[in-house]
Structures are given as C-alpha cells and as structure tokens.
Amino acid sequence: MNTFPIIRVITKVLIPYILLFAFYVQFHGDFGPGGGFQAGVIFAAALILYGLVYGLPALQMVAPPRVVEKLIALGLLIYGGTGIACMLLGGNFLDYNVLEHHFLTELPAAIDFLPGEGPHHFLPEGQHLGIFLVELGVGITVTAVMTMIFYAFAGREPVA
Amino acid sequence: MLVEHALVATAVAILTTMTLALIRAMLGPTIFDRVLALNMFGTKTVLLICVVGFLTERTDFLDLALLYSLMNFIGMVALLRFSQFGGFGDSKDGSPVKPEAQG
Amino acid sequence: MTMDQFLGLYNYWIVIFLMMTGFYIVIARENLIKTIIGLNIFQTSVFLLYITMGKVTEGTAPIIRNGGGHHEEEHGAAEHVGHAALGREVELGHSVSDVSAIQHASYLENTNPPASPPLDGLADATATSGALEQNTHIVAEYQGVIYSNPLPSVLMLTAIVVGIATTALALALIVRIREEYGTIEEDEIIELDRNS
Amino acid sequence: MILFNLVVWAFLISGSFFSIVGGVGIIRLPEFYSRLHGGGVTDTLGAGLIIVGLLIHGVGGLFFETDVSVVGQLLTAIKLLMILFFLLITSPASCHALAKSALTQGLKPVLEINTIDKAQNDATEQ
Amino acid sequence: MMNFIVIPILLLLALTAVTVARIRNLWAAVMFTGIYSFLGASWMLILDAPDVAFTEAAVGAGISTILMLATLSLTPRKRHQDGHLQSDDFDEKPRKKSPVWPLLVVTITGFALIYGTFDMPHFGSPEAPIQVYPDPSFISKSQHDMHGLPNVVTAVLAGYRGYDTLGETAVIFTAGIAVLLILRRAPNEGLKHADQESEVVAAANLINQADENSDGELTQEADS
Numbered sequence: 104m105n106t107f108p109i110i111r112v113i114t115k116v117l118i119p120y121i122l123l124f125a126f127y128v129q130f131h132g133d134f135g136p137g138g139g140f141q142a143g144v145i146f147a148a149a150l151i152l153y154g155l156v157y158g159l160p161a162l163q164m165v166a167p168p169r170v171v172e173k174l175i176a177l178g179l180l181i182y183g184g185t186g187i188a189c190m191l192l193g194g195n196f197l198d199y200n201v202l203e204h205h206f207l208t209e210l211p212a213a214i215d216f217l218p219g220e221g222p223h224h225f226l227p228e229g230q231h232l233g234i235f236l237v238e239l240g241v242g243i244t245v246t247a248v249m250t251m252i253f254y255a256f257a258g259r260e261p262v263a
Numbered sequence: 264m265l266v267e268h269a270l271v272a273t274a275v276a277i278l279t280t281m282t283l284a285l286i287r288a289m290l291g292p293t294i295f296d297r298v299l300a301l302n303m304f305g306t307k308t309v310l311l312i313c314v315v316g317f318l319t320e321r322t323d324f325l326d327l328a329l330l331y332s333l334m335n336f337i338g339m340v341a342l343l344r345f346s347q348f349g350g351f352g353d354s355k356d357g358s359p360v361k362p363e364a365q366g
Numbered sequence: 367m368t369m370d371q372f373l374g375l376y377n378y379w380i381v382i383f384l385m386m387t388g389f390y391i392v393i394a395r396e397n398l399i400k401t402i403i404g405l406n407i408f409q410t411s412v413f414l415l416y417i418t419m420g421k422v423t424e425g426t427a428p429i430i431r432n433g434g435g436h437h438e439e440e441h442g443a444a445e446h447v448g449h450a451a452l453g454r455e456v457e458l459g460h461s462v463s464d465v466s467a468i469q470h471a472s473y474l475e476n477t478n479p480p481a482s483p484p485l486d487g488l489a490d491a492t493a494t495s496g497a498l499e500q501n502t503h504i505v506a507e508y509q510g511v512i513y514s515n516p517l518p519s520v521l522m523l524t525a526i527v528v529g530i531a532t533t534a535l536a537l538a539l540i541v542r543i544r545e546e547y548g549t550i551e552e553d554e555i556i557e558l559d560r561n562s
Numbered sequence: 563m564i565l566f567n568l569v570v571w572a573f574l575i576s577g578s579f580f581s582i583v584g585g586v587g588i589i590r591l592p593e594f595y596s597r598l599h600g601g602g603v604t605d606t607l608g609a610g611l612i613i614v615g616l617l618i619h620g621v622g623g624l625f626f627e628t629d630v631s632v633v634g635q636l637l638t639a640i641k642l643l644m645i646l647f648f649l650l651i652t653s654p655a656s657c658h659a660l661a662k663s664a665l666t667q668g669l670k671p672v673l674e675i676n677t678i679d680k681a682q683n684d685a686t687e688q
Numbered sequence: 689m690m691n692f693i694v695i696p697i698l699l700l701l702a703l704t705a706v707t708v709a710r711i712r713n714l715w716a717a718v719m720f721t722g723i724y725s726f727l728g729a730s731w732m733l734i735l736d737a738p739d740v741a742f743t744e745a746a747v748g749a750g751i752s753t754i755l756m757l758a759t760l761s762l763t764p765r766k767r768h769q770d771g772h773l774q775s776d777d778f779d780e781k782p783r784k785k786s787p788v789w790p791l792l793v794v795t796i797t798g799f800a801l802i803y804g805t806f807d808m809p810h811f812g813s814p815e816a817p818i819q820v821y822p823d824p825s826f827i828s829k830s831q832h833d834m835h836g837l838p839n840v841v842t843a844v845l846a847g848y849r850g851y852d853t854l855g856e857t858a859v860i861f862t863a864g865i866a867v868l869l870i871l872r873r874a875p876n877e878g879l880k881h882a883d884q885e886s887e888v889v890a891a892a893n894l895i896n897q898a899d900e901n902s903d904g905e906l907t908q909e910a911d912s
Contacts, residue, residue, distance in 0.1 A: 276581055286589060288716075
C-alpha cells in the first residue's frame with residue numbers, strides 16, 4: 104500500500120487507539136461487555152491492520168514470529184497456572200477464593216485515599232483476581248493464535 | 264413528541280439506507296461499487312447500534328459501535344489490499360517499505 | 367394462527383431459513399471456499415437460535431445495571447455481602463481478624479452443593495434483594511430489574527472463537543489442496559483422484 | 563425541555579434525511595465516481611448529524627432528569643465523540659482510497675452526460 | 689416499537705443469506721458474509737447478548753473476512769503472467785448439476801424444523817424451560833459468589849465454567865498449532881529437506897513407488 108499515503112497516515116493515527124481500546128475491553132470486561140476473547144481478537148486486528156498497510160516484514164519486526172509463537176503457549180500456561188496456584192494455596196483447581204489477599208493486592212498507605220477503615224485492596228476479592236488472570240491468559244492466547252494464523256496465510260507464496 | 268419516537272424514526276431511516284446500500288452491493292457492477300456499498304453499510308450499522316443503545320437505555324453498549332467502526336475500516340483496508348495487489352506480494356510497487364520511510 | 371402466535375415464532379422461522387440457506391450452500395455448491403462460507407452461515411444461525419432462546423420479554427442484557435456511578439455502587443454491594451459473611455463468621459464463633467479462617471469459611475460457603483431445590487435459591491434471592499416475592503412467574507431478576515439469560519451468551523461466545531479457529535484450519539487445508547491439486551472444485555479433485 | 567427535544571428531533575430527522583438521500587444517490591447515480599458522492603454524504607453529514615443529535619439527547623439527560631449519573635452520561639458523551647472521530651476520519655479516507663484504487667486499476671470516470679448510458683451498458687456487460 | 693427495527697433486520701439477514709447463496713463471485717460472497725456478520729451481531733445486541741455481538745463483530749466481520757480474502761488470493765482459478773489478479777478470477781466454476789435435489793432436501797428439512805417450532809415456547813417467554821431450569825435466581829447468586837462482578841457473562845465464563853473455558857482455550861491453541869503445521873513450510877519443502885539424508889530419500893522413493901497415485905512432480909523431486 105505504498106501508493107496510499109492517506110491510508111498509511113490514518114492507520115498510523117488509529118492503531119494506538121485500537122490497541123488502547125483492546126486493553127480497555129480486556130480489563131473492563133468484568134464491568135461491561137468484553138473479555139479476553141474479544142480483546143485478543145481486537146489486538147490481533149490492530150496488528151493485522153498494520154501488516155496490511157505496511158507490509159508483512161514491517162509487522163514481523165514489530166511482533167517477531169518467534170515471540171508470538173511462545174505467547175500462544177504462555178497464555179494457556181497463565182490460565183492453567185492460575186488453577187495450579189489455587190491448588191497450591193489449598194483450594195480446588197480454579198477455585199479463586201483462595202487467592203484472596205495473597206498477591207500484592209494491598210493498597211500502600213501513601214495513596215490510600217478511599218473512605219472507610221483500614222488498608223484497602225486493589226482487588227478486594229479473590230474471585231476478581233482469578234477472573235482477571237484467567238481472562239489475561241485467554242487474551243494472550245487468542246492474540247497470539249490469530250496473529251500466527253495471519254502470518255501463516257500471508258507468508259505463503261502463491262503457486263501457479 | 265417524545266424523543267423515543269424520533270429515535271425509532273431515525274432507526275427506520277437508517278435501516279432504509281442499509282437496504283439501499285445492500286441493493287447496490289448486490290447489483291455491482293464493478294467490485295468498487297460493492298466495496299463502497301459495504302463501507303456505507305458498516306457506517307449505518309454503527310449508527311444503528313448507537314440509536315438502539317439510546318432506545319433501550321443501555322448506553323454502555325456504545326463500545327460496540329466503536330468496535331464496529333474499527334472493524335469496518337479494517338475490512339475495507341483488507342478488501343483494498345487484496346483487490347489492488349492480489350495478495351501480499353508487494354513486488355509490483357517496489358520492495359516493502361520500512362514504516363519509517365513514509366509518513 | 368393468530369398474530370400473536372406468528373410474532374412469537376417468526377424469529378425461529380427466520381433462523382431456520384438462514385440455517386437452511388447455509389445448508390443449501392454446503393450441499394449444492396462444489397467450490398470448497400463457498401462450502402466454508404455456507405458452513406459459516408449455518409454456524410452463525412445456530413448462534414442466533416441459542417441467543418434467541420435466552421431473551422426474556424422486558425429483560426435487559428445480563429450486565430448488572432447500577433443507577434449511580436457504577437463503580438461505587440458495585441463496591442457498596444460487595445461490601446454489603448462481605449459484611450454479611452463477617453456476621454456469619456461471628457455467629458460461628460471464629461475470630462474476625464483471622465483472615466484465613468474467613469477464607470476457609472467463605473470457601474465452604476461457596477462450595478455448598480448446588481443440589482438444593484430451586485425454592486431454596488428463591489429464598490436466598492429474596493433475602494438479598496427482596497424483589498422476587500411479589501413475582502408470579504420465575505424470571506432471573508435482581509434488584510428489580512429483569513435480566514435475560516446469560517448462559518446462551520457464554521456458550522456461544524466460546525463457540526464463535528472456536529469456530530474461527532476451526533475455520534482457519536479448514537482454510538489452511540484448502541490452501542494446501544490448491545497447491546497439490548491445482549483446483550478447489552470438488553468434482554475436479556475427485557476426477558484427479560480417480561485418474562491418478 | 564420541549565425546546566431541547568425539538569433540537570434533538572431536528573438533528574435526528576435531518577440526519578435521517580441526508581442518510582436516505584445518500585442511499586437513494588448510491589442507487590440512482592449512473593456510475594461509480596458519482597456514486598462515491600452518495601456514499602460520502604451518508605458517511606459524514608448523515609452520520610455526523612445523527613450522532614450530534616444523540617449527543618445532545620444524552621447531555622440533556624443531565625439537566626432534565628433527576629436520577630442520572632453524571633459519570634455515566636459523560637462516559638456516553640465521550641464514547642459518542644470517539645465514534646464521531648473515527649467515522650469522520652475513516653470514511654473519507656476509505657472513499658479516497660477506493661477512488662484512487664479504481665482509477666489506478668483503469669476504471670475511467672465518465673465525463674460526458676451523453677456517454678453515461680453507454681458506459682453503464684459496458685459495465686453491466688462486464 | 690422494537691418490532692419496527694427487528695423485522696427489517698431479519699428481512700435483511702434473509703436477503704443477505706440468499707445473496708450469498710446465489711452469487712457466483714467468491715470475492716463478493718466473502719464481502720456479503722461480512723455484511724451478514726454485521727447484521728447478525730446487531731440482532732444479537734437487540735437480543736440482549738452484547739458480549740456475543742462484540743465477539744461476532746470482531747471475529748465474523750474482521751478476522752474471518754481477512755482470512756478468507758487471504759485464502760482467496762492464494763487460490764485463484766487461474767493466474768495471469770505477471771501475477772496480476774482480477775476479480776473474475778475468483779468466480780466459481782459454472783456448475784452442471786441441477787439444484788433440484790439439494791433444494792428438495794433443504795425444503796423438507798426446513799419444514800420439519802418449522803414443524804418442530806410449534807412446540808417451542810414463544811419468543812421471550814419467561815416460562816420457557818431455559819429460563820426456569822438450572823436456577824432462575826443464579827444472577828443474584830452470582831452477585832453474591834463473585835462479590836458483585838457486574839458482568840454475569842464474564843462471571844459464568846471465567847468463574848463457574850472455568851474448566852470449560854480452559855478447554856476452549858486449549859482448542860484454540862490446538863487449532864493455531866495445526867494451522868502452523870499445515871502452512872509453515874513452503875510447498876514440497878519437506879522433500880527437499882529429505883534430499884540431504886539418503887535414507888529418507890530411499891524411504892520416500894519406496895513410498896512413492898508403492899503409492900501409485902502420487903503425481904509425477906513428487907516422484908521427480910524425490911528421485912533427483
């Protein structure tokens with residue numbers, strides 16, 4: 104698309120917003136529509152848009168296939184690891200209640216401006232923390248799989 | 264004269280426009296006519312989502328409209344890309360350019 | 367057939383029509399990509415069928431709506447629940463400050479066997495929201511708002527993403543078939559197989 | 563209140579009007595480059611007017627209704643503005659790219675009225 | 689009031705599906721699939737499933753279209769000398785079979801299904817089995833269990849049905865790996881690779897001779 108300077112500029116303007124929107128969907132998924140699956144697809148769509156406009160080599164410099172490959176497995180590992188962590192902490196597999204108040208969830212006193220008593224928590228409930236981690240894993244896997252599929256199709260040389 | 268009536272009227276108008284765009288997409292004749300109709304159809308869907316969101320008073324669903332407009336653009340770029348170059352071979356217009364090379 | 371019956375079922379009929387269109391494409395067309403497109407249409411209409419079933423009249427989307435700025439409200443609800451749990455702890459005679467005991471107790475509470483009859487569930491709900499008492503029929507209701515059923519959404523949500531993954535797999539196979547056979551028309555492929 | 567609703571009505575109805583006009587244009591106009599105009603009208607003017615109408619409606623809730631959350635309404639307004647931003651950026655860009663792509667692939671604009679019928683026949687025969 | 693919006697959307701959906709079935713140009717068919725996804729997602733939004741609409745819009749109209757276009761660009765019917773493609777290279781082959789039998793099968797199946805709908809609960813009925821069976825109060829229960837997580841869909845997806853979602857993620861993982869396995873290497877690269885090891889070449893020769901349906905090109909490659 105070298106002959107379309109306007110599309111190139113517009114894409115350059117839009118991509119940060121798309122990535123931001125993907126993060127919003129990922130982390131706001133507990134409160135509104137959204138979640139790991141959707142965020143993963145949107146993130147991958149942003150990367151694919153970059154690849155469509157600037158060409159595959161440029162995209163592969165941004166997201167090297169070697170790294171994306173590993174992310175496929177990493178997401179699933181985060182998901183399963185959350186379950187294992189629950190087991191190690193004494194609960195059942197994927198029983199998020201035992202994650203409660205275990206991991207860095209306490210708000211430091213210096214920035215604790217919330218009304219009410221005592222130290223507050225970033226993620227007050229184990230359920231919220233567990234769902235957050237699980238959705239993160241799903242998001243990473245979906246992003247990586249979609250990007251990798253795109254690489255596989257786009258990198259294919261057409262035969263006669 | 265409730266605003267709801269205006270919203271329903273707007274939704275019906277948008278749906279009419281969507282129908283017209285769909286007819287153009289079916290008629291063709293060139294591929295560019297179809298892509299133009301698709302682009303217009305996508306924009307109208309975004310508007311329809313906005314109006315329906317206000318009509319059902321769940322305006323937090325405007326995220327969806329945002330997503331639709333993004334997907335519309337991405338689909339549009341993909342259609343252009345494949346209709347112009349027939350794939351990823353950038354060979355016709357020179358070697359692939361680094362992102363820094365052009366604004 | 368009255369108008370009411372018609373309007374009560376026309377959604378299903380449209381969905382069946384879409385489904386049959388997809389089915390027709392799959393069995394009548396010989397181009398492999400067209401077949402995949404037909405399968406996609408069939409798949410989407412199945413999603414629509416499930417989603418149609420989950421809708422309740424007068425219901426709204428299963429995302430709990432809060433009147434005010436929703437974060438504070440939701441916080442309040444959470445704290446309310448937390449306090450209730452604490453109260454139960456005190457009754458049980460545990461030390462309130464012992465966090466692990468609370469966790470253990472709430473864990474026990476949350477893993478109560480769900481086999482209790484639906485009436486118990488109703489009683490629970492009335493205890494928390496107090497909205498279901500005057501309701502004649504059973505619908506999913508919370509704080510006076512009726513919500514559509516979220517279960518079809520959940521099932522279809524994962525089905526869509528799995529669907530695109532399997533579609534990608536099918537398309538990859540088609541690319542390979544094109545490379546080996548030089549065509550993606552079913553009858554030509556069968557012909558080549560016979561002749562070889 | 564009534565005045566406010568009237569303003570909302572005016573925006574929504576004029577937006578609908580331009581939207582339908584563009585729709586009719588995309589059907590009736592004779593060849594691709596003139597149809598671009600129809601698409602352009604709906605995508606920018608029609609969409610813009612409708613979204614501005616919704617914006618006024620949403621912001622008006624702050625003044626005339628009691629049980630409205632300020633944060634929610636502001637969030638709605640911001641989202642609407644972002645949608646407007648996206649639409650106003652992407653639609654003209656796509657239209658431009660489409661026209662340029664058509665031109666480079668050899669689809670010639672028809673410059674004389676008399677030849678339009680002939681051009682249309684050619685296009686349908688393809 | 690919503691009927692004014694829903695009925696046209698449904699009619700447009702039906703129109704789009706019929707167009708996809710009729711149109712011969714695969715390029716346009718893929719485009720109409722995108723339109724179909726947009727319309728379906730709009731209807732899902734009206735049916736109170738914003739999460740599904742979100743996913744369908746992102747997947748069906750975005751990624752799916754792009755993947756199909758990529759596949760199309762790799763599988764044209766013919767390719768011109770300079771590698772240039774025109775949109776009519778993507779037409780389906782005109783078919784010889786008459787469409788009567790498929791139409792008959794489809795019509796019979798469709799009417800059987802429509803006959804089945806007469807026993808179904810009416811649209812939106814609160815007494816429908818799906819609304820009463822598992823436990824109608826589980827929305828409020830989820831608010832208790834999940835400490836006030838507003839999105840019940842997420843709560844069910846990642847909380848109650850966490851095992852299931854783990855399985856789905858594994859399916860996506862597997863499908864991604866499978867696509868990579870199929871498309872990673874260039875055509876016939878495996879055989880070229882095998883050239884370096886004589887044993888493998890011998891094995892490939894044996895297989896190729898035994899397997900009589902192997903086409904000439906493959907055998908040639910392995911022999912050389």
